[in-house]
Amino acid sequence: MNTEKNIKTLIVKKPLKLDCGKTIKDFPIAYETYGSLNSKKDNAILIFHALTGDQFVTGINPATNKEGWWSYAVGPDKAIDTNKYFVICSNVIGGCMGSYGPSHKDPDQKIFGTNFPVITINDMVNAQYNLLDHFGIDKLFSITGGSMGGMQVLQFISNFPDKSKTVIPIATTSSHSAQNIAFNELGRQAITADSNWKDGNYTSKDTNPGKGLAVARMAAHITYLSKKGLQEKFGRKLQEREDLKFGFDADFQIESYLRYQGSVFVDRFDANSYLYITRAMDYFDLAKQFRGNLSEAFINTKAKFFIISFTSDWLYPTQENKDIVIALNSIGADVGFVEIESDKGHDSFLLDVPDFLNALKNFLDKSYEEN
Amino acid sequence: MKNEFQVIADLIEKDKKVLDVGCADGTLMKFLKDNKNINIRGLEISKEKVQECIAKGLTVIxxxxxxxxxxxxxxxFDYVVLSQTLQAFLNPELVLKELLRVGKKAIVTIPNFGYWKVRFHLLFKGTMPITKTLPDEWYNTPNLHMCTIKDFFHFVKSKDIKIFKSLALNNLNTSIINETNLGVKNLFADLGIFLIEK
Known part of the structure; x- marks a missing residue:
């Protein structure tokens, strides 16, 4: 799974106390950078990835040999212009692209599996904060990310209010809804119900719960799209056949598409990591950390916020993004907001949606000019 | 920049915090930000206009x-600005109340339905008036609650809203409106600008 020679790693020596009560130290954070840090060190953008992302934001991902997950938005002359900005992205802890996670070994040289501590969004950003020291960056120019990346953006600026000039949460929420938790639970159940999961010890038993993980991915993938988008792309089109076959093979293109999405996912992702990361998302409730008052999370920051949602995103709908805007306005914070018209669902932030990419570019470039 | 915006800008002191409600493409916001160091936010309903504001580097919701x-x-906010939009709301009274709650002061401009060209148009042509400030046809106008300068003047008085300044605009001419010249200004101004406080 990991092509380890291509993975840059920072070993964090400093102990990190996790929300679950355990403390970790001497743990690896795998990261990648794009562009170069200028002499004033004021052009750095920290990008946080979503559930199944990794540190390989753009260009060819050496582990998958495919385009990075945010290639539409990040690169030379793109919205997040790497000719201008120094982009840093790291794999979250609990992940499976080199950062400390359940596929790593414990001090007794046994693979953690489900003995890895349960981590939270808060733990993820506290771990990633070490990258600022590593690069000698006092203040980031921006932090951004979509979906779970957006949750990390919100948590980061709450924890470190003066560490970024601008803050761009995209298609996200400040609190995981019952529906979000329900879909994640469906994915976890699919994994743990696979007899090859072996209570999380599949690696030592030389198996892999690939079927369960693929079903988890298929179910989740539906939530990233919109009904209209699916209908327009697939409708009732048949898969390489003239008529229905009266069986349970993939008659429809949408079935074949989902099966393919499931199978390629299994090749690049670890089932236990999927359990850990979805759990971190479910536990995310920023308002709860501030006795139910979300505004309190941002009371100490002077950063400039720009929040973006998408019309057809039903997983992290506009209203949940607007709730963050409302919390910021009620304390007089500097916040802009736009809802982008798109029928590509939650995945819109990863795709070629020109209105979104233009807004992102304009906000960043104009804010940087004012620096 | 149009004269209306120049007049609005002249009413606002430097270094203030301002909300432009219905800020459109952000022309006024940009002027205030660049020339008066105003900390300005915009609220705008049109997605295209929001994009234009972002491209100008403005903070817009x-x-x-x-x-x-x-x-x-x-x-x-020190000031809340509402330029030629009050007549387009379903409930202008409620919006006005909100402007005066959110802002220490509000600047409201209204296209004057009492302007002589509007009256002349209806009187002699017998069709809904179309002028520079009222460019749309009856069937596609966003305006739901047209009023005259006189209507607005009486309305704010009846609601115990303080008028700090009321100005009549006719092309490039700006003049002060008061109780005694209200009838004349209501006939010759195509736009009214009011600085008010509750």
Missing amino acids: EGNAEKDLKQFPDKS
Whole structure:
């Protein structure tokens, strides 16, 4: 799974106390950078990835040999212009692209599996904060990310209010809804119900719960799209056949598409990591950390916020993004907001949606000019 | 920049915090930001216009004044500006109340339905008036609650709203409106600008 020679790693020596009560130290954070840090060190953008992302934001991902997950938005002359900005992205802890996670070994040289501590969004950003020291960056120019990346953006600026000039949460929420938790639970159940999961010890038993993980991915993938988008792309089109076959093979293109999405996912992702990361998302409730008052999370920051949602995103709908805007306005914070018209669902932030990419570019470039 | 914006800008002191409700493409916001060091936010319903504001480097929130003003705390802005939009709301009275809650002061401009060209158009042509400030046909106008300068003047008085300044605009001419010249200004101005406080 990991092509380890291509993975840059920072070993964090400093102990990190996790929300679950355990403390970790001497743990690896795998990261990648794009562009170069200028002499004033004021052009750095920290990008946080979503559930199944990794540190390989753009260009060819050496582990998958495919385009990075945010290639539409990040690169030379793109919205997040790497000719201008120094982009840093790291794999979250609990992940499976080199950062400390359940596929790593414990001090007794046994693979953690489900003995890895349960981590939270808060733990993820506290771990990633070490990258600022590593690069000698006092203040980031921006932090951004979509979906779970957006949750990390919100948590980061709450924890470190003066560490970024601008803050761009995209298609996200400040609190995981019952529906979000329900879909994640469906994915976890699919994994743990696979007899090859072996209570999380599949690696030592030389198996892999690939079927369960693929079903988890298929179910989740539906939530990233919109009904209209699916209908327009697939409708009732048949898969390489003239008529229905009266069986349970993939008659429809949408079935074949989902099966393919499931199978390629299994090749690049670890089932236990999927359990850990979805759990971190479910536990995310920023308002709860501030006795139910979300505004309190941002009371100490002077950063400039720009929040973006998408019309057809039903997983992290506009209203949940607007709730963050409302919390910021009620304390007089500097916040802009736009809802982008798109029928590509939650995945819109990863795709070629020109209105979104233009807004992102304009906000960043104009804010940087004012620096 | 149009004369109306110049007059609005002249009413606002430097270094203030201002909310432009229905800020459109951000022309006024940009002017205030660049020339008067105003900390300015915009609220705009049109997605295209929001994009134009972002391209100008302005802080704008996509939203609907009738629903979204309530998220701003009391007196959180020194001034709230509403330019030629009051007549387009379903409930202008409520919006006005919200403007005066959110802003320490409000600047409201209204296209004057009492302007002589408007009256002349209806009187002699017998069709709904079309002028420079009222360019749309009856069937596609966004305007729901047209009023005259006189109507607005009486309305704010009846609501115990303080008028600090009321100005009549006719092309490039600006003059002060008061109780005694109200009838004349209502006939010769195509736009009224009011600086008010509750």
